[in-house]
């Protein structure tokens with residue numbers, strides 16, 4: 001396994017470690033066939049980092065995201081969040097982790113069609129224990145004038161803004177974003193990346209994006225590259241590029 005960590009930032013030690021993945025593997029058994037979706041992968045993510053996990057289709061990105069989000073358990077290894085091994089949590093503890101500590105943003109937004117933008121966000125604040133001010137978050141994501149619209153009355157970019165507001169409003173430790181620009185045109189995608197960066201800075205949230213879109217790596221404080229279920233490279237970037245300067 002190639003495991004190169006390049007560190008150009010020099011200030012690594014200043015932030016606390018939020019996530020530690022320790023030799024995590026995932027094997028899916030399909031009858032007699034075993035799929036080694038993730039092979040002995042280790043890395044750290046620090047508090048407040050903007051992390052981009054890059055890799056082609058089938059490289060294991062979603063598998064890794066599911067393990068970090070407490071939606072699945074590894075076949076081997078451990079995931080520690082703030083020093084606690086979530087991989088040893090009971091079902092009840094894992095539910096609490098997903099509910100309170102992780103905000104999810106998906107490619108196709110996953111909004112409730114029969115609720116307005118505001119109600120979609122409100123639902124998340126009712127579930128979480130330590131929610132942020134609903135209207136403030138809605139304004140922050142640029143939806144103040146659209147908050148009474150239903151998802152079908154919103155553009156793809158606006159729906160993704162609702163999804164980001166929903167993820168942020170419950171005030172989680174980290175945001176996990178699965179191809180957040182995958183269903184959007186280039187210009188809207190860049191705006192969504194810029195919003196995620198803003199959320200990262202304004203609220204100090206750790207943001208983890210998975211994507212196959214290589215140029216997005218340039219905006220990451222930390223870039224984890226994957227291929228065939230393995231991490232091939234981890235890069236810490238002292239000068240991440242503004243999302244507005246990314247092109248694909």
Ligand SMILES: Nc1ncnc2c1ncn2[C@@H]1O[C@H](COP(=O)(O)OP(=O)(O)OP(=O)(O)O)[C@@H](O)[C@H]1O
Nearest residue numbers: 028035037055056057058059060061062063064212
């Ligand atoms: N539930 C599952 N059962 C069996 N095999 C699976 C399962 N989930 C993923 N895999 C396999 O594991 C490998 C990694 O898949 P994964 O979805 O993690 O990759 P990915 O990088 O996210 O791909 P994509 O960008 O296409 O979503 C693939 O070979 C996939 O077919």
